[in-house]
Structures are given as structure tokens and as C-alpha cells.
Amino acid sequence: MVFVGAIVRLRDEGRGREDLYRLVGQSSERFDLEYVEVTTTSPMGMALMKARIGEVIRVDLPRGTKNFTIIEIVT
Numbered sequence: 001m002v003f004v005g006a007i008v009r010l011r012d013e014g015r016g017r018e019d020l021y022r023l024v025g026q027s028s029e030r031f032d033l034e035y036v037e038v039t040t041t042s043p044m045g046m047a048l049m050k051a052r053i054g055e056v057i058r059v060d061l062p063r064g065t066k067n068f069t070i071i072e073i074v075t
């Protein structure tokens with residue numbers, strides 16, 4: 001299950017690309033990390049909370065809805 005502090009590998013179902021995301025309470029505003037930080041209050045963060053490996057989450061973004069599959073929880 002995804003929780004605050006977890007690093008999660010997600011596959012963007014529209015593009016087939018996999019990236020790492022970390023669920024945080026507050027962004028460090030660093031852009032040199034191996035993962036993308038998402039806050040718990042963002043659309044992505046709210047969709048990730050309590051999700052499990054194998055689930056497809058739906059994220060409503062300003063440019064439209066995207067679907068992501070949770071591939072693994074790294075930490």
C-alpha cells in the first residue's frame with residue numbers, strides 16, 4: 001500500500017513510460033532527484049494514497065485525465 005514517504009514506480013498507460021514518484025507531505029522543491037515528488041494534496045498524490053501494486057489509478061490533470069499502473073513500491 002502506498003503511504004507518505006513511499007517511492008513508487010508508475011507506468012503511464014497512455015505513453016507506456018515508467019517513472020519513479022515519491023509521495024511527500026511537502027515538496028523539497030529539488031529537481032535533481034531520481035524521482036518526481038508529489039504532495040498528498042495534489043491530484044496525483046490523492047490518487048496514490050492507499051493504492052496497491054497492480055492497481056490502475058486515474059489522475060485528473062489540467063491537460064486531461066491520465067491512467068497509471070502501480071508497478072512496484074520501492075520503499
